[in-house]
Amino acid sequence: MRKFYEMIVNHRKTVIVVFLVSIVICALCSTMVNVDYDMNDYLPDGTASTVALDTMNKEYDMSIPNARVMVSDISISDALKMKQKLSDIEGVEDVTWLDDVVDTDIPLETEDKDTIEDYYKDGNALFTVTINENSRIETVNAIRALIGDENCMAGTAVNTAVATQATNKEVKKIIFIVIPICLAVLFITSNSWIEPILLLGTIGVAILINKGSNLMFGTISFVTNAAGGVLQLAVSMDYSIFLLHRFEEMRKEGQESKEAMINALCKSTSSILSSGLTTVIGFAALILMRFKIGPDMGIAMAKAILISLITVFVLFPVLLLYFYPLIDKTRHKSLVPDFEKFGRVVIKLMIPAVLVFVILILPTNKGQQMNSFSYGSSKIFSTDTQIGRDTNKIEQTFGKSNNLVLMVPRGDLQKETELSDELHQIPEVSSILSYVDNAGAEVPMDYVDSDILNKLISKNYSRMVLTVDSDYEGEETFKLVEKIRSLGKKYYGDEYLLAGESASTYDLMDTITKDNQRVNAIAIGAVFLVLLITMKSISIPVILVLAIETAIWINLSIPYFAGNFLFYIAYLIISTVQLGATVDYAILLTSRYMEIRETLPKKETIIETMRTTTVSILTSASILTIAGVLLWKISTHGVLSQLGHLLARGTVLSTIIVLFVIPGMLYICDTLIRKTTVGAKFYNEKEKIIKSKVKDIREMS
The missing domain is CATH 3.30.70.260 (ACT domain)
Incomplete structure (x- = not known):
């Protein structure tokens, strides 16, 4: 790897040119990516309802009725005129009303009252409308223009049309807000006014390249489109933060900038790749879902993280080498405290925290399995819309x-x-x-x-x-x-x-409930395997995976204990996303613990580990939490809003467990970790005293 990094550092102009060309191409390509908002399009091929829809589209010129339009304070004769006006709208395939089931020319009192009231009640006329799926937005807007805001329309076609228009606006709004907030967080946690711009700019390049490269899929799902950029920003920001901090450490040791960068890259490769690969695996596990939104998001987001890793290892070092003189000139006093005192607080609280953690494992695991779920699109809009x-x-x-x-x-x-x-x-x-x-x-x-x-x-x-x-x-x-x-x-x-x-x-319910256990098991197993290989330990992967999985169980059990429902898609996605995104914090903390443990007793190691890693963890966790909160509060689409809520709460829970529970587990399992980790060299005070005495005896003799 060292030769590769030397090549990057020595060919900075080439790197800049390659990325500039990629940015221009991908910016153009991103405008050509189609977005699909209909969840039924992602049902597996061969399901009964999918076969039925395909057959009906071949056999008939019209679809299933997919909208209900209610017009108030209207007479029978005016309702018939309204029906004709609705039928004349381009994109409306069919309108069914009372005159299709009874003769409206004869007194309605002679007809079955229940039948009449299915279509006309208390001066309100309810039309059943079939809207062509290829022109939903234009047709729904035309119907709204005809009936006005005082009248009502609902149904799956309306849901999809409204979701399409609203989500496009809301995604832009989220990005517009998240950028300055992320900059503010980075300004607070960094020591230079230039560092945050470089950090955000690097990930911004990765996001743009990923968006443009989505053109290879032709069409992506609304979940991937809406949450993809925000997730990529929040999840992969910590890779560049880890590298930046390593670079600064090398320079503080007196190394020349190029050598410091090469050494920083070599020393941080293992932890960054471990973090990146676990996140990639978390998303890649979604590919195994039969429900096609899983593979859609899994492939796009796994690609996004890989692009972020390439950008961090290739572009970011070049930018740092170009701008480090300006970084030095714009340094400011640290705005965050020294976390040594926090480390001492953790020492006092970590054992009780582990006890609480152990107590919560079983009930939260059970609770998250007993949630009430919504599987389709019928509940995606709240009564606030x-x-x-x-x-x-x-x-x-x-x-x-x-x-x-x-x-x-x-x-x-x-x-x-x-x-x-x-x-x-x-x-x-x-x-x-x-x-x-x-x-x-x-x-x-x-x-x-x-x-x-x-x-x-x-x-x-x-x-x-x-x-x-x-x-x-x-x-x-x-x-x-x-x-x-x-x-x-x-x-x-x-x-x-x-x-x-x-x-x-x-069929959606039947499909995705079967996906859950398989996808989660594979994600957990794959993350465990990566940690096993990179940490060269049996015990550490168990500790880290159990810690983050319990954070996920707590997060997903809260709706059950609160009596709320979950969108199953959000439930399924967050299970893998939270694991992949927040296990990074656990890896960073544990890697630093193992490094420091070679030179210090375990209590002092905990304190020093918290002092050196807390800022990085809190910075990344804050950005991920903010991204989730914005998605939660701004999106009117129920699935996206709930996904943001779960992401924000899950990040907070994972961060708490990483900062308070994992130190306690490392402390308690210190001997076990040493015995089950290849090449572990832990500081041993007794051995040091014995060696010191032997040395003194030899010197005296």
Whole structure:
């Protein structure tokens, strides 16, 4: 490695040119990366709902109804005009209303009251709209312009359109705020006014290169797009901080700048690579998920960390060598205290902290497994947002409702009638739009209007559009999906198909819950293996992984004990991200402990370790926490907001455990660590006294 670093240091201009060219190319490429906000697009190929959607798109010219539009204070005649206006909007494939199920020309009092109130109630008209997925944003905006803010719209198409527009604005806002805050943190924890600019600039280059290189994927998920840059900044900032501190240590020893940089790189390579590789592994574990948002984020973020490592090892040393004279000129008095006193506080608190830690392991592990989860997109907007308020108002007026489409092989109208009769007996099924329900099995297809017929009958399938009074997801909804599928199987074996938000969410739940244990086990095992190799110890990986995993369990058990729900995607992602991101702090502290332990007794080693590592740990943890808080507070997308909340809280918990529990575990297990670590040379006061006495005797003789 030394020869490689010498080459970097001796070819500084080449390095600068290469990175400048990369920045320009990647800046252009980043504008061409597409972002997908529809979670259903990330279901594994071959799941029942995915096959159903693909088949329906081939067989029919329209999708599943995906929006509900409520217009208040409107008469029947005006509602019919509104229906036509909605139908005329480009991107609207179909609008279903009362006139599709009853004859609105005759007095409504003669019709079934429950049927009427599914569409028209207390002067409110509820239209079921099918929006083309390729023009969701434009179509949703046009509908909003037509009905005005005083009326309501909700549904998966609306959720996706609003999320797309809001998240784009919010990501820019987060970046705009996080940069000055990170600079402020770095100004406080550094000793020069130039260092923070170099640190942030280096990671900024890495983020830009990563964003541009995402073009190789064509399209990335909204989670990767929104959280990727913030996570990369927060997670990889500590690599450059570790290198900077090593460089300053070498220079304080009197080494010339180039030699100091080469030595700093050689000495910090092991700890930085260990930190980087564990983070890469944490993200890479997501690649093994069948739910495709996992691989999407895993590949992009593993690539992001690798790019950050390359930038830190190649670009940052060159920048430091160019700017160190200016760094020296702009040095200021340290704004943070000497943490020796903090080390003495840790000595007093670490054993009680370890005891509390041990007590929390089992209940938090159990608690985080018992959370209530949301799997789909139905709860991504709170009632603080317009779409959340609209959804709540529609549900208060007309109740909870969504649509499922059951497709069965065409031809046997008698069998379809029997199936429809059984479906009508399910309490949650409020209405069915199908050939046998609306035209009747006895009516020849030649007598039915072709536009209506094409909505229900295709070349190979007959389509039944079910309106069900239920949430888009939840235990009762999932039971309903199972019940409908069992009826489909009863009449048509494996030839029936069920599509819809609830069916997709059911499959999503079934898929990602199976992913969890496998992904976590592989992430933990891989991190353990990296630590085993880099630390050359059996005991240290156990201590570090247990410490960070317990921080994760505490973080994820809090919603259970507080009675709150979790988005399963956020739960799944944070499990690996928190491990990969915060185990760095544990590695830094432990590596320095092992280094100092060679020359000092273990109590003094703890104090000196805390004195030399606390600033680096707090700097990195502060930035990661701030990034999480901003994502939590600014994002209106529930998944992203909760991911930020979990990230911020998880970082704080991991930092507390690293600063108070791990020192205690190292202290208690000191002898075990020495015996289970290859090449460990711990300071031994008794041996030193004996050697000193032997030396004195020899000198006397």
